[in-house]
Amino acid sequence: MNYKIAVVPGDGIGPEVIDQALRVLDRIGEKYNHNFEYTKVLAGGAAIDATGGCLPQETIDICKASDAVLLGAVGGWKWDTLPGDERPERALLGLRKELGLFANLRPAILFDELSEACPLKPEITAGGLDIVVVRELTGGIYFGEKGFKDTDLGPAAYDVEQYAEEEVRRIAIVAFDMAMKRNKKVTSVDKANVLESSRLWRRVVAEVAKDYPEVELNNLYVDNTAMQMILNPKQFDVIVTSNIFGDILSDEASQITGSIGMLPSASLAQGNFGMYEPVHGSAPDIAGQNKANPMATILSAAMMLRYTFGLSNEADAIEAAVKKVLADGYRTPDLMANGGKEMGTKEAGDLILAAL
């Protein structure tokens, strides 16, 4: 089959890690008889340099006309002096909005082979961790009304956390669907003891849960979740939560894996459309030196195969190849704290291709 992928190499190490991901996709295409058709587009600093704006209309159009988007990373020192709303990172917000990406999926996986890098004691993580945080991405306080007002206490600023039932319902469905393909366990995180929007959240999640009688639903407060993530992270499988709580908890969860250079992410729209990108940034300090770890981008490509194209065997094959390379003792520089056989960006691609 033919799959159309808009590819955004972006800035810093973005182009290098994307190159390796495309090599892996090509090999998958040969092996399983698919045709992946790439259209490279500009976004972020690269787009600013070429066109003056971080997200050209052409990029948006090509992304919309594709089946999925694969993105490297955007941003860098070079554009740090620009005002906030002209910076490369704005391209991500723009893409989320234009493409209707309302669900952010952040798997936090502790690879057995990298467990020395985990900051938690081994007895807490024994047997590995495999959590996915499903974060609502286009609603809540980050996009609510904001401004200034005069109050009894003098000048004040405000931001509104707001959720419509429909926004909660669609993200809850993403989480429960995912749970059905995993361990049938959803933890919904809110602050329903104090927030009205959280009480609505909890009520709608409970309604959605009725359509998934096999899935176990737990409700936890956000402060308790921040603790449980450290105390007993193995209790979690799928976590679903609001934009701001998901922002905090997905970062906390990624940190307990100890290897942020390994973590992929997906941002999904209604239907199967999605944008896939590594969690790490553009790391301009090591750009162009064959030092970047391409595995998070390669694993993002695997997520694309699984979630947008429904190709789970192919996704499994990529994930197994990455694990094989780690098990064989190869490490990119970011993973060398506990030793290993060092590999560069391109060599990582070579080894994963060989393992496929």
Add this chain to the structure above:
Amino acid sequence: MNYKIAVVPGDGIGPEVIDQALRVLDRIGEKYNHNFEYTKVLAGGAAIDATGGCLPQETIDICKASDAVLLGAVGGWKWDTLPGDERPERALLGLRKELGLFANLRPAILFDELSEACPLKPEITAGGLDIVVVRELTGGIYFGEKGFKDTDLGPAAYDVEQYAEEEVRRIAIVAFDMAMKRNKKVTSVDKANVLESSRLWRRVVAEVAKDYPEVELNNLYVDNTAMQMILNPKQFDVIVTSNIFGDILSDEASQITGSIGMLPSASLAQGNFGMYEPVHGSAPDIAGQNKANPMATILSAAMMLRYTFGLSNEADAIEAAVKKVLADGYRTPDLMANGGKEMGTKEAGDLILAAL
């Protein structure tokens, strides 16, 4: 000198741990020639049983007429069937409001003697941890306008995060004053890249910082802070933040110490008035069995001496006595995971008195 203390034993293990704290205060009084005058008052479940309401007016009046409040714990299964706004825990919100307690101080200390209980690997916490989270307690989204509205997306619920400059200023002053007595380092936590209220927060904190030229100020985003707390908690000394972020981060910080039964807290008003209580709850399952760890309450009493009464030598003496008992190998049941000589609630009090 004479110090008037309103004492709220509360529910569950509250009365037992309070008893030991009062014994310790009495000994300090003898030794340093102070007179601590206690008035016991009702709040929480005990107040519901006796008067029908969780916070009698008499309790409020006596607290207001005192120099400080020392509280055990409130709540328990017995009252779990009451509607939310009649539960024992409401007494805490009521006391905060009535007493004007706008600053919550939560020290997160990793005692060397208990470092086996810490969930983080030893190399991360080597040398110990001593963080204090200063959380704004009476403003922000927990107390902002909330309700329901109809939107383009259908029925929605909302909560308003709002901060007046004055609210930020007074909590920032608490944090910087504290930093001057500690390591002259403040980390202010916000989400200024997206929230207007956070931008106001950051601006006012920077203004306050000008009055403390010796103090180093860092600004961190809340999601990054949740990561750094695990990756490198030793970078933190005083953290100052909003009500909701402080709720999440103080719980995360307490968890990395591994010994929540050891953690005291203070809630301060303008001036020196404060309410002091352990972080742990009322633990009805072990109430009345001489199993509760009274050390968090005893350390809360030490905080009271330090912050409300300005008696730092006396506070130091209590903290040193608690450490001595731990160093001698004594552990309450909650701390026995890695062995030790078991002590009950009363024996813990005996040993701390002996060490004074």
